[in-house]
Amino acid sequence: xxxxxxxxxxxxxxxxxxxxxxxxxxxxxxxxxxxxxxxxxxxxxxxxxxxxxxxxxxxxxxxxxxxxxxxxxxxxxxxxxxxxxxxxxxxxxxxxxxxxxxxxxxxxxxxxxxxxxxxxxxxxxxxxxxxxxxxxxxxxxxxxxxxxxxxxxxxxxxxxxxxxxxxxxxxxxxxxxxxxxxxxxxxxxxxxxxxxxxxxxxxxxxxxxxxxxxxxxxxxxxxxxxxxxxxxxxxxxxxxxxxxxxxxxxxxxxxxxxxxxxxxxxxxxxxxxxxxxxxxxxxxxxxxxxxxxxxxxxxxxxxxxxxxxxxxxxxxxxxxxxxxxxxxxxxxxxxxxxxxxxxxxxxxx
Amino acid sequence: xxxxxxxxxxxxxxxxxxxxxxxxxxxxxxxxxxxxxxxxxxxxxxxxxxxxxxxxxxxxxxxxxxxxxxxxxxxxxxxxxxxxxxxxxxxxxxxxxxxxxxxxxxxxxxxxxxxxxxxxxxxxxxxxxxxxxxxxxxxxxxxxxxxxxxxxxxxxxxxxxxxxxxxxxxxxxxxxxxxxxxxxxxxxxxxxxxxxxxxxxxxxxxxxxxxxxxxxxxxxxxxxxxxxxxxxxxxxxxxxxxxxxxxxxxxxxxxxxxxxxxxxxxxxxxxxxxxxxxxxxxxxxxxxxxxxxxxxxxxxxxxx
Numbered sequence: 001x002x003x004x005x006x007x008x009x010x011x012x013x014x015x016x017x018x019x020x021x022x023x024x025x026x027x028x029x030x031x032x033x034x035x036x037x038x039x040x041x042x043x044x045x046x047x048x049x050x051x052x053x054x055x056x057x058x059x060x061x062x063x064x065x066x067x068x069x070x071x072x073x074x075x076x077x078x079x080x081x082x083x084x085x086x087x088x089x090x091x092x093x094x095x096x097x098x099x100x101x102x103x104x105x106x107x108x109x110x111x112x113x114x115x116x117x118x119x120x121x122x123x124x125x126x127x128x129x130x131x132x133x134x135x136x137x138x139x140x141x142x143x144x145x146x147x148x149x150x151x152x153x154x155x156x157x158x159x160x161x162x163x164x165x166x167x168x169x170x171x172x173x174x175x176x177x178x179x180x181x182x183x184x185x186x187x188x189x190x191x192x193x194x195x196x197x198x199x200x201x202x203x204x205x206x207x208x209x210x211x212x213x214x215x216x217x218x219x220x221x222x223x224x225x226x227x228x229x230x231x232x233x234x235x236x237x238x239x240x241x242x243x244x245x246x247x248x249x250x251x252x253x254x255x256x257x258x259x260x261x262x263x264x265x266x267x268x269x270x271x272x273x274x275x276x277x278x279x280x281x282x283x284x285x286x287x288x289x290x291x292x293x294x295x296x297x298x299x300x301x302x303x304x305x306x307x308x309x310x311x312x313x314x315x316x317x318x319x320x321x322x323x324x325x326x327x328x329x330x331x332x333x334x335x336x337x338x339x340x341x342x343x344x345x346x347x348x349x
Numbered sequence: 350x351x352x353x354x355x356x357x358x359x360x361x362x363x364x365x366x367x368x369x370x371x372x373x374x375x376x377x378x379x380x381x382x383x384x385x386x387x388x389x390x391x392x393x394x395x396x397x398x399x400x401x402x403x404x405x406x407x408x409x410x411x412x413x414x415x416x417x418x419x420x421x422x423x424x425x426x427x428x429x430x431x432x433x434x435x436x437x438x439x440x441x442x443x444x445x446x447x448x449x450x451x452x453x454x455x456x457x458x459x460x461x462x463x464x465x466x467x468x469x470x471x472x473x474x475x476x477x478x479x480x481x482x483x484x485x486x487x488x489x490x491x492x493x494x495x496x497x498x499x500x501x502x503x504x505x506x507x508x509x510x511x512x513x514x515x516x517x518x519x520x521x522x523x524x525x526x527x528x529x530x531x532x533x534x535x536x537x538x539x540x541x542x543x544x545x546x547x548x549x550x551x552x553x554x555x556x557x558x559x560x561x562x563x564x565x566x567x568x569x570x571x572x573x574x575x576x577x578x579x580x581x582x583x584x585x586x587x588x589x590x591x592x593x594x595x596x597x598x599x600x601x602x603x604x605x606x607x608x609x610x611x612x613x614x615x616x617x618x619x620x621x622x623x624x625x626x627x628x629x630x631x632x633x634x635x636x637x638x639x640x641x642x643x644x645x646x647x648x649x650x651x652x653x
Binding site: 095124 | 499501503505508513516517518519520523524540542543544545546547548549552555557559561592593594596601603605
């Protein structure tokens, strides 16, 4: 048990995603009232950071990503005004969200931001990271689909984000594809090159059931921030279930500062009844993890499958083969139509 | 036949690809390439291709404008320096084709509004963005049939085709393209999304255009209008191709396009580069034809 002893006393900052990543699993349909109720309960449980808004973050309301019933500003304002200790955070993917939207999120009370790029495209984020720092926000660089870059590549990209001003660099397993060794290699490589004061984070998806194990591996390799979501409410098979992770941390002596039983109650009493489908590893979400496909593609593929008669699993595997990345949801319908034509299910134009 | 002599500012991907396009033109001739780094590959390549070069920025070009009779300049630098470049060259009577997202001049998408610009002399014409050139014709093809309340475009670009300038200034790309979807495309509200994909082999530029019409879409007329417009764009970008759609869903019309380039400077996957440089060249050619025919006259240089 030398491993668990080695983490005893380590401090880890938890960041809840159920009101942002969880929006994907709810087809972007979480109401203001629900958001305030969940956030207030998480705040009361001692969760220090709570991410909110549309699943695709700032600028996310679109035909591509769906429309939420309220603007991001309305969600942020409603939640931020009720927080006693938690900081409200947002997601900004350059190419979708802009600095104007970040300013407006800040004005509504957001104080932390994940500036997200694909794991090889960190150099699309300098203006957004610099602007977030100028606003005085807790600023993370968020390298998505991290399984598509090797450890040395992730280290290089993370170093770029640090040079723009990122205070934390995240390894983001958007496809829920990574295994603990993959996580350790990437976080270890980052730890070697980043300044000692720069933190490292890990954001997992549970598509292969590895959310908890990967997050622990991340801490062992030097991460101090872990994203998860109460009851796992998130894209694909969900994020690392936060209450389970908090319990494991307690067993291992890792300090999270959250009230475990309160967090368990939030998951069971509030989040689970909100779910439209049980967020779990099922055939399609397992396919995401197995094929290395962006978790948000899950529900889009199911809809395309219903419309064009091509099984969702086939569509997902093809998207993985074509190396489609986060944000290319339009290519799901496109791929489904092309496959349907090939199979004689749709006539060519 | 006499040709209008041109200067290219910015020796990156776009500037270099422009050399090929302009060298093929019957009315344009590339004469100068302007850079800022004497060691840059782009300037070396321009010299090999027979252009005069300066690493002194636009100021390095200015003393040669009159003696070399430069009448049209293409700016492929960045939105931040474009205004100054334009001011200095306009003062010498040089017409500016702007390929940055600065958008200080009139917005131009050739198959939509080139003719309008031809009728009056514009000293600064903006080419919006690669995504704008690839998608706005389709938005216009829908909005000329029925009113469009909202249009949204998603451009997927191969990572290798996106230079450092665009990467560092993605917001300008977003703002300029969104605005042009409204101003030129004819949608009341426009939104542009860009995704940079590093897949190997590189993916061909893809664009998805979605329009929400106010009334139920007339499928037959809209489809015909879109196909006609694709034909217009193919006249200067042969690799502009419909992959799927138009797909009708309630009041939504979705069109899935692909743009393969000519493979001049970058390989054919970089259709984004081609559609921008081809549109800029076509725009410049139109002005050149008018100048050569004596229909428009550039202003005399302001004597310093």
